Amino acid sequence: MRFFMAESMTGFGRAAAEGAPGRVTVEIKSVNHRFLDLSSKLPRELNFLEPALRETVRNRIARGKVDVSVSYDANADETISLEYNPRIAAAYVEAAKEAEKEFSLRSDLSVRSLLSFPYVMSTKAKETDEEALQSLFQKVLDQALDAFETARKREGKRLVSDLTEKVKELAGHVDTIEKRCPELIEGYKARLSERLSSFTETEDIDSQRLAQEVTLYADKVAIDEELVRLKSHITETLSTLESPGEIGRRLDFLSQEMNREANTILSKSTDVEIDAVGVQVKTLIEKIREQIQNLE
Secondary structure: OOOOOOOEOOEEEEEEEEOOOEEEEEEEEEEOOOOEEEEEEOOHHHHHHHHHHHHHHHHHOOOEEEEEEEEEEEOHHHHEEEEEOHHHHHHHHHHHHHHHHHHOOOOOOOHHHHHHOOOOEEEEEOOOOHHHHHHHHHHHHHHHHHHHHHHHHHHHHHHHHHHHHHHHHHHHHHHHHHHHHHHHHHHHHHHHHHHHHHOOOOOOOOHHHHHHHHHHHHHHHOOHHHHHHHHHHHHHHHHHHOOOOOOHHHHHHHHHHHHHHHHHHHHHOOOHHHHHHHHHHHHHHHHHHHHHOOEO
């Protein structure tokens, strides 16, 4: 199991190195995705390395739409050899001598012109040293992944810091709503008492009936359970943000649950102040959910 601090799913890494086979360059970039969506682009000479590439990347990246691009510049002296054909060269020289005698010509045959005649020199492709090429490729791929992970960790640290601030701000709004709840019930009780008094000749009110009405109202608008669950999700979110490992999916689930509780609170609310704070809560949760999508 891998243990690492939270990483962003957005990142870029590049590395290059030269060896006996030539020069290999690897570039890796990614954006957020629900799962690991890996695509790779290799030159024809390196197609045999694709299984190794995919295995290496899967061992180090859990989520994201990842694009890996590989380029390869082979060393000419490692891929092509020149071959001299003495029999054909000798035939050309002999033909030149015969022409010189037959036509009384002076031969101006030089080494340069001889070597330029067809089939005197030829090129031949060497067999690729796949072991050396794979070793060089794996080295560059690991270096590119190191740079890639460094970039993702740096961005992940920034995201976690920003998310923590937003979640703490959210907790403050929830505390405001929680403090407002008792005032809401007391306010309703006072208004109901005033209304009942206006319909009676005296100010003597049936306290039992008043208590029943207030209780019915309190049950109807009670958001205690929703607030408890919302605060629990907030605590769990803050704890998860401090945890190592792949936290994106867990945070996504928690943000959905926070949104569910916020919707219920707003649907039950009959108070303008709670409505106003509730809208701020919803807005913050939406911002939190958007940023969570970028965490692995």
